[in-house]
Amino acid sequence: MSTAAQPERRFDPWVSLRGATQARIGLGRAGMSLPTAAVLELQGALAAARDSVHVPLDTDPIMAGLVGLGLGEPILLTSQAPDRAAYLRRPDWGRVPAAVAGLPDDGWDVGVVIADGLSSKAVSEHALPMVQALVAAFDPELSVAPPVVVTQARVAIADHIGQAMKLGAVIVLVGERPGLSVADSLGIYLTYAPQPGRTDAERNCISNVHPPEGLGYAAAAATAARLLRGARALGRSGVELKDTAGPDALAG
Amino acid sequence: MFARRTINGHTYQFGSLVELLAKATPRRSGDELAGCAASCEAERAAAQAALAEVELTTLLNEPVIPYEADEVTRLILDSHSADAFAAVSHLTVGGLRDWLLEVAARPDGGRVLAALAPGLTPEMVAAVSKIMRNSDLIAVSHATRVLTGFRTTIGLPGRLATRLQPNHPTDDLRGVAASILDGLLLGQGDAVVGINPAGDSPQVSADLLGMLDEVRQAYEIPMQSCVLTHISTTIGLIEAGAPVDLVFQSIGGSQGTNTSFGTNIAMLREGMEAGLSLQRGTVGNNVMYFETGQGSSLSAGAHFGTGGLPVDQQTLEARAYGLAREFSPLLVNTVVGFIGPEYLYDGKQIIRAGLEDHFCGKLLGVPMGVDVCYTNHAEADFDDMDTLLTLLAAAGVNFVITVPGADDIMLGYQSLAYHDALVVRNTLGLKPAPEFEAWLKAQGIADAYGVVRGLELGSSRLHALAGAVA
Numbered sequence: 038m039s040t041a042a043q044p045e046r047r048f049d050p051w052v053s054l055r056g057a058t059q060a061r062i063g064l065g066r067a068g069m070s071l072p073t074a075a076v077l078e079l080q081g082a083l084a085a086a087r088d089s090v091h092v093p094l095d096t097d098p099i100m101a102g103l104v105g106l107g108l109g110e111p112i113l114l115t116s117q118a119p120d121r122a123a124y125l126r127r128p129d130w131g132r133v134p135a136a137v138a139g140l141p142d143d144g145w146d147v148g149v150v151i152a153d154g155l156s157s158k159a160v161s162e163h164a165l166p167m168v169q170a171l172v173a174a175f176d177p178e179l180s181v182a183p184p185v186v187v188t189q190a191r192v193a194i195a196d197h198i199g200q201a202m203k204l205g206a207v208i209v210l211v212g213e214r215p216g217l218s219v220a221d222s223l224g225i226y227l228t229y230a231p232q233p234g235r236t237d238a239e240r241n242c243i244s245n246v247h248p249p250e251g252l253g254y255a256a257a258a259a260t261a262a263r264l265l266r267g268a269r270a271l272g273r274s275g276v277e278l279k280d281t282a283g284p285d286a287l288a289g
Numbered sequence: 290m291f292a293r294r295t296i297n298g299h300t301y302q303f304g305s306l307v308e309l310l311a312k313a314t315p316r317r318s319g320d321e322l323a324g325c326a327a328s329c330e331a332e333r334a335a336a337q338a339a340l341a342e343v344e345l346t347t348l349l350n351e352p353v354i355p356y357e358a359d360e361v362t363r364l365i366l367d368s369h370s371a372d373a374f375a376a377v378s379h380l381t382v383g384g385l386r387d388w389l390l391e392v393a394a395r396p397d398g399g400r401v402l403a404a405l406a407p408g409l410t411p412e413m414v415a416a417v418s419k420i421m422r423n424s425d426l427i428a429v430s431h432a433t434r435v436l437t438g439f440r441t442t443i444g445l446p447g448r449l450a451t452r453l454q455p456n457h458p459t460d461d462l463r464g465v466a467a468s469i470l471d472g473l474l475l476g477q478g479d480a481v482v483g484i485n486p487a488g489d490s491p492q493v494s495a496d497l498l499g500m501l502d503e504v505r506q507a508y509e510i511p512m513q514s515c516v517l518t519h520i521s522t523t524i525g526l527i528e529a530g531a532p533v534d535l536v537f538q539s540i541g542g543s544q545g546t547n548t549s550f551g552t553n554i555a556m557l558r559e560g561m562e563a564g565l566s567l568q569r570g571t572v573g574n575n576v577m578y579f580e581t582g583q584g585s586s587l588s589a590g591a592h593f594g595t596g597g598l599p600v601d602q603q604t605l606e607a608r609a610y611g612l613a614r615e616f617s618p619l620l621v622n623t624v625v626g627f628i629g630p631e632y633l634y635d636g637k638q639i640i641r642a643g644l645e646d647h648f649c650g651k652l653l654g655v656p657m658g659v660d661v662c663y664t665n666h667a668e669a670d671f672d673d674m675d676t677l678l679t680l681l682a683a684a685g686v687n688f689v690i691t692v693p694g695a696d697d698i699m700l701g702y703q704s705l706a707y708h709d710a711l712v713v714r715n716t717l718g719l720k721p722a723p724e725f726e727a728w729l730k731a732q733g734i735a736d737a738y739g740v741v742r743g744l745e746l747g748s749s750r751l752h753a754l755a756g757a758v759a
Contacts, residue, residue: 050746051471054755058457058464061694061706062471063746069711075694079671082696083703086665125666126318128588128631155666214629215665216701217694219458236589238551245458245487245699252459252487260488276519276551280490 059218082217094157102165109183118189131191137201144203148182152190156212163223170258199231207231222247229274239275294335301335311601312336313419319584319632323599341383348412354594359544365611373408393432406654411607414649426648430684433651438573439513441722449719450688453478456699466755475707476741479725480688483515494518502532511724520560527563535578536564542608545591575619581609582624584632607649626663636673658688662704682713
């Protein structure tokens with residue numbers, strides 16, 4: 038048996054670097070291969086990640102929490118995918134709401150749609166504080182629609198919702214697919230003038246919101262608010278809209 | 290009616306070439322989702338038999354997406370070499386399969402296949418792949434070499450390069466550097482050190498490019514780097530003076546797919562010219578890096594072709610390689626299991642698609658690499674990736690993607706571990722790119738025979754690499 042599989046109590050030069058990344062660095066080797074401990078740990082992480090895809094979103098606490106944000110009565114929808122198995126096989130069903138009839142259509146500058154995506158855990162842990170941070174970061178003159186929560190949903194479902202509610206722009210918070218180390222990552226998508234048929238090139242994305250290791254709420258909200266401001270000035274979102282953050286911002 | 294075939298007393302009819310190509314495709318969830326797959330195994334077998342009888346000239350004369358409607362079709366047909374095609378122009382799809390296998394078994398097979406490439410269209414290559422078994426795909430791919438160069442030479446026989454992919458969820462420079470350090474000590478990165486930035490601001494990409502260039506120069510590493518951001522951002526970074534080695538873009542096999550990526554042929558050309566203008570290559574000047582993947586067109590709703598019919602995802606993928614070759618890329622990477630189970634459902638479909646993509650790209654003259662990977666909502670696991678990696682290495686794949694411990698902590702999927710590349714190199718006697726191999730030897734990471742033995746962090750002069758980054 039190699040020494041790699043029998044860890045000794047000695048100085049590990051990787052310790053300080055592990056503080057800078059969750060990546061599985063410095064795993065050691067058994068010959069050319071991963072040592073036993075690393076292989077078994079990976080199998081466990083894979084099992085957990087695969088199971089987590091199927092955990093349904095508990096919408097009650099999120100709806101209750103949204104009520105307290107003062108954005109109006111939150112709305113709960115489902116997509117056309119009847120269950121998780123159908124959702125995984127039929128992305129087209131996950132992009133369309135089961136119904137949009139009865140949605141308020143007063144028209145707002147921006148609305149937030151919370152979609153479970155592939156990680157209910159990401160939404161449960163991060164959606165509420167993320168909405169709070171967004172509302173705090175939006176320019177004060179913007180009107181903000183009542184928030185919408187939608188299950189078995191993909192990003193493009195907000196194109197339908199945004200059109201029905203007459204939103205100037207829609208921001209989607211979606212559970213990103215779970216990885217081995219990170220199962221609670223939230224993605225944020227901005228679409229200006231949402232309507233069915235928008236392509237991914239017409240959206241801007243902020244990914245990996247999962248403090249403390251990933252992006253924090255305030256930083257993500259600041260970026261989203263900056264992109265929203267840019268989109269409103271440009272009249273569109275997507276690849277032509279560059280986030281010019283930073284002291285030496287480069288011209289896009 | 291385009292073709293018919295009787296199997297076990299049942300006659301199957303195929304109304305068009307587009308329909309026949311789709312129904313002849315080995316089973317995959319994406320074609321089922323698009324509604325163009327065969328309805329049963331007998332119909333698939335009938336379609337494959339009928340496809341084998343289709344003349345290659347028919348594939349040339351009947352584009353799967355109309356010429357006037359699609360700039361990718363126009364590029365494919367306008368750049369087709371009738372001279373190169375002459376060697377096989379008399380053949381059917383079935384005849385081409387036999388011809389390829391016969392040529393691949395000859396000592397001069399590689400030269401003959403390379404000369405043929407400009408005469409083949411993506412549709413011909415996709416069609417023949419549909420009637421080839423996995424071992425056929427491997428045999429022909431193995432005989433087909435596509436060499437490219439920048440600061441390393443990629444695609445030589447007996448070599449397997451890797452893209453070291455040190456992604457980080459907040460693009461933290463020290464975190465990225467730590468993953469680079471781990472990979473270099475395990476002999477990775479000879480294809481490229483390529484970062485997918487989590488943030489899409491130009492400043493984030495500029496910071497990452499600056500760090501990569503500092504590391505490369507400080508340790509005199511023969512490598513190229515890339516930050517995989519949108520090509521329009523990279524063009525801006527080049528204008529702003531950032532140290533850009535490779536110009537990246539995701540591409541697809543239809544004009545609409547590329548529109549969904551926010552790009553087009555003119556923009557790709559502008560990006561290539563910007564990259565070439567920097568003259569940063571040493572052993573070569575292939576400056577483009579493309580990524581593709583089956584299902585991208587369907588995902589964008591841009592998969593419809595002649596007659597308004599859905600084109601199968603594998604034919605569309607081959608068309609992406611037809612687009613790529615126009616730009617003499619250093620690297621083309623099919624991220625085969627990345628998009629998800631709605632396009633490739635399980636390990637079997639991912640393995641098959643990986644071999645098809647590699648074969649189609651190589652036969653068209655494209656320097657193919659594969660991201661041997663899967664997501665946690667697909668029916669696949671580490672064993673499937675071991676299998677695909679071993680098959681691709683046997684097939685002579687130019688490069689694969691590797692990450693620390695197989696776990697990409699930013700993109701949320703599993704690629705290969707650094708270790709996996711070491712294992713397959715050792716098992717099959719493959720070495721890194723020659724320039725990089727010499728550097729690994731000088732660092733004591735590879736032994737005198739070029740075998741990467743790896744090096745413990747404490748005993749390497751690289752140990753300060755990550756520490757030096759603020």
